[in-house]
Amino acid sequence: MYKLVKIANDISWIGVNDFEKERFENYIPIPNGVSYNSYYIDDEKTCIIDTVDANTTSTFVQKLKEILNGRQLDYVVINHVEPDHSNGLHEVLKYYPAVKIIGNNKSLGMLKAFDSNFPVENFIAVKEGDEIDLGKHKLTFAMIPMVHWPESMVTYDKEDKILFSNDAFGGFGGVYGGIFDDEVDLSFYKSEMRKYYSNIIGKFGAQVVNAIKKLSKLEIKYICPAHGILWRKDIGKIISIYERWAKFEPETKGVVIIYGSMYGNTAKMAEIIGLQLRECGITDIRIYDSSKTDPADVISRIWKYKGLIIGSCAHNFAVYPKIVPILHKLENYGIKNKYFGIFGNMMWSGGGVKDLKEFAAKLPGLELVAEPVEAQGAPKEADIEKLKQIAIKMAEKLNADKISD
Ligand SMILES: Cc1cc2nc3c(=O)[nH]c(=O)nc-3n(C[C@H](O)[C@H](O)[C@H](O)COP(=O)(O)O)c2cc1C
Ligand SMILES: [Fe+2]
Ligand SMILES: [Fe+2]
Structure with a gap:
């Protein structure tokens, strides 16, 4: 029974x-x-x-x-x-x-x-x-x-x-x-x-x-x-x-950083942004490696947070393959109400950041908070400064927002 x-x-x-x-x-x-x-x-x-x-x-x-x-x-x-x-x-x-x-x-x-x-x-x-x-x-x-x-x-x-x-x-x-x-x-x-x-x-x-x-x-x-x-x-x-x-209204001021990286340079860049966000008082931060975390879990977290930052190395003149399903789904949804940031890495003539910019241009509900940053290989001082700017501008926006349960 x-x-x-x-x-x-x-x-x-x-x-x-x-x-x-x-x-x-x-x-x-x-x-x-x-x-x-x-x-x-x-x-x-x-x-x-x-x-x-x-x-x-x-x-x-x-x-x-x-x-x-x-x-x-x-x-x-x-x-x-x-x-x-x-x-x-x-x-x-x-x-x-x-x-x-x-x-x-x-x-x-x-x-x-x-x-x-x-x-x-x-x-x-x-x-x-x-x-x-x-x-x-x-x-x-x-x-x-x-x-x-x-x-x-x-x-x-x-x-x-x-x-x-x-x-x-x-x-x-x-x-x-x-x-x-x-x-x-x-x-x-x-x-x-x-x-x-x-x-x-x-x-x-x-x-x-x-x-x-x-x-x-x-x-x-x-x-x-x-x-x-x-x-x-x-x-x-x-x-x-x-x-x-x-209504695509976020629940908290948190930030999702999702990146695609083959040799770790883009991953390093993600970490730099994360640390600076913390310096700026943001406590809800999730950094996901697109090769490890399933897109479904990333999408779920994106729904919860107001901040979204995507990073990609260049791959055959385009965005990293593991980032593609996430971009596809967000575009299909017409995602909106997000503060947005872009970063990435390249060696030849780029591709990842280019695709991410094109993605953002198609979605008016993504508000780019700072200039996209593209480093060549290891991020240098100038890159690091620009990465910190993404975090600082993102935090400024979030801290000024009134998001409550
Ligand atoms: C299969 C493959 C394709 C690549 N395609 C490009 C490209 O189109 N443009 C470019 O600038 N670099 C290209 N690269 C080089 C990487 O993007 C570059 O080394 C970058 O620093 C990798 O960043 P990561 O350390 O985050 O993986 C390619 C590398 C591989 C293995
Ligand atoms: Fe159903
Ligand atoms: Fe069902």
């Missing part, structure tokens, strides 16, 4: 932790695992909200069978067709072939595209505001397009005032023991959530802001996302954190 976690009288968490998957969407490392949250509503009609990914389906179905205890499953709501939530549908259909699958017109097309045997006759397409009556619980649906897929929607239970928020408000990190925000180490889960937000949802800030605006009309007692911990203690706080992330 699995221990089922009650959320409200008739509602339980029947999600599954995945500690096996190395990389989410096959590229984002998840050393702390991820949960696929599914919820069971026990009413005149039985209903589950979302399923789980393929590798955890057998555990999930076992939980489902236990909780149904011989009853039929009447409905499964698919808030999001991405396979981490819809893969479990195959197995659910095996045991409950008559189950009605609730989605919307866009999700139907995607479900059919993923599975040519998808039972269209079981499908119910809901529209914005439609209601499904389970007995005591009435479920309504709201579309949240591009948070983070076109068909994304949320489900709201009027009875217990629960928002089943899909990937919105979700985070990485398996759900160990505690499941609610007031039962866990919140700083750990907040950082897992930032990593999820910045890497998965980050591009769609404007759509997140729209979704929050729409959903704020609902009275919400619980936010139950499709990944990570559930929110009930301070709903207003979590919504405001999320909204700030969506």
Whole structure:
């Protein structure tokens, strides 16, 4: 028997932790695992909200069978067709072939595209505001397009005032023991959530802001996302954190320095900047070697801090290859609200700093605080002075800023 976690009288968490998957969407490392949250509503009609990914389906179905205890499953709501939530549908259909699958017109097309045997006759397409009556619980649906897929929607239970928020408000990190925000180490889960937000949802800030605006009309007692911990203690706080992330608003005055270096000269330059930042009173500093730290962790930290400094040696007349994925993602997102600095190293005719300047020119939300610095080999006195200027100017800007939690 699995221990089922009650959320409200008739509602339980029947999600599954995945500690096996190395990389989410096959590229984002998840050393702390991820949960696929599914919820069971026990009413005149039985209903589950979302399923789980393929590798955890057998555990999930076992939980489902236990909780149904011989009853039929009447409905499964698919808030999001991405396979981490819809893969479990195959197995659910095996045991409950008559189950009605609730989605919307866009999700139907995607479900059919993923599975040519998808039972269209079981499908119910809901529209914005439609209601499904389970007995005591009435479920309504709201579309949240591009948070983070076109068909994304949320489900709201009027009875217990629960928002089943899909990937919105979700985070990485398996759900160990505690499941609610007031039962866990919140700083750990907040950082897992930032990593999820910045890497998965980050591009769609404007759509997140729209979704929050729409959903704020609902009275919400619980936010139950499709990944990570559930929110009930301070709903207003979590919504405001999320909204700030969506608006690319940093949380602190910290500075991320990310560099690419083959022989250590660019690395040395990064250290010089870091030390000078400290001299100027900046305490939150992270220096990452792009050859060591995964871009997903760098992106997450960039989201948190107001200052961003990128350094690169020259490589075949261009930026260092390990820096490329970070630039690609930041450009794809249209990153903004950052004080920015550039440095690098060269031997022949350069390339790294040139590419970084071109990158900055494409992004008006990056405010260059000082002249880019490019050294040839070991940084000389004049280079060191210029590197310190990047730090001094960055710190001046940050110290003048009012950033508060
Ligand atoms: C494969 C390769 C390609 C390079 N391409 C360039 C280049 O296009 N332009 C340049 O000025 N230097 C080029 N260099 C030289 C390095 O950028 C230069 O030695 C620099 O000092 C390395 O900085 P680092 O110590 O931070 O690795 C190249 C070196 C290698 C190994
Ligand atoms: Fe998703
Ligand atoms: Fe997801």
